[in-house]
Amino acid sequence: MGQSSCKCPEPERSLLPKDVMCAAALGQTEKVIAWLGNGKRVNVATELGDTLLSTAAGYGSSSLLNALLKFPFIHLNTYHKIDGGGSYTPLWLASANGHLECVQLLAKSNLQCRIDLIGSKMEDLSAIMIAAERGHWGIVDEFLKIRETLSPEEANYIFPRAVKEMQWMAGVRTLANCSHFDLDTLRQFFHQALAEDEWDVLCAILKVNFRHKNESINKALSKAVRGRKWDKVTLLMKLLPIPASFDKSLVEAALNELDAEVTKQLKDNYFDLATHNGNLLVIAAGGTNDVIASLVCNLTAYSQYAVESALYLSAMNGRLEFLQQMFTGRPKHKFTYHTLSRAQKAASQGVTLTPTESSRKFWIKKQNSMPLITLNRNKLRIFTCCNISIYISSHKVIGQESDAENYHPR
Known part of the structure; x- marks a missing residue:
């Protein structure tokens, strides 16, 4: 989807007056549209490269943004340089600043200029990545709805952040796109979902193949x-x-x-x-x-x-x-x-094991912080299992055996 987007030209600078740009930042739609009605071009920029579209998106002026998107030849993907370096599109700026409505308007625009849903240069964070970094999970969810796939870099960047902040659906959707995920992070996500009774999330996690998956199924079961x-x-x-x-x-x-x-x-x-x-x-x-x-x-x-x-x-x-x-x-x-x-x-x-009526053949002793389950006074063979020393009367299983009276748990 990003590859088929338009490569918009650099805007002409110094043709957008500062007062009009300020009006755009304040969401003064009528003033901006009146200026454009005097034969001015919608794609021009200030001396610093700010366009009307990037200003409206960056400041969250959704009403102005909606009006600008009615201009059929507006450039959606012009890059705007920000302080600290980096060049980003209006969509990226809206994502970074948490303006969900602006993101929705831009992402769903149906113009001759096709929107770039990445919104940044290759070496920088994409629009969905910056939204995740800044905790704008509503915007992350919006991107996950409209984007067919994520790049491996995006998925592996978003997933641990979604886990940390318990963003269930964002975590599940990015997990499906992960080329490599950290097993500890995945287990953390599983245990968080299990503690919160997020069963749909649990089932989605358990559809992913990972080491000792069956043990996780047993815990959920x-x-x-x-x-x-x-x-x-x-x-x-x-x-x-x-x-x-x-x-x-x-x-x-x-x-x-x-x-x-x-x-x-x-x-x-x-x-x-x-x-x-x-x-x-x-x-x-x-x-x-x-x-x-x-x-x-x-x-x-x-x-x-x-x-x-x-x-x-x-x-x-x-x-x-x-x-x-x-x-x-x-x-x-x-x-x-x-x-x-x-x-x-x-x-x-x-x-923790506790004695029950149905287990009256057993009694439990605490020794070295290890529960010991024993059977009467017969000469017993010991099978160490389940962090429990289980004394089993004369029945062989595949395991280490010794006399009960000689057994000393470590």
């Missing part, structure tokens, strides 16, 4: 399940790399610990793979009692990804009954060291 936001759970499941849906009546019965109802639904209903996957994830995130956890975990119709994600979700949300079944149930689920270390990290960043 956890919050949606805890809040019983079933429409958001449905949206998030569409972003998973596996088919996943869920049966609302079954998961609500499980989360409310209705043993008989869950047993009946599992017996009477047929669930396809996608529904089994989704049910497992929701119940792992929301928690249930030992009986239902055993029923759900002992089913065989799950994708491996769903099983691993259930481990993350139960660790992240402190669901002790689910963690126990993930390691001791039938069939036994096997996990790689990589999966377990990621689950460990998820737990260290997740909610």
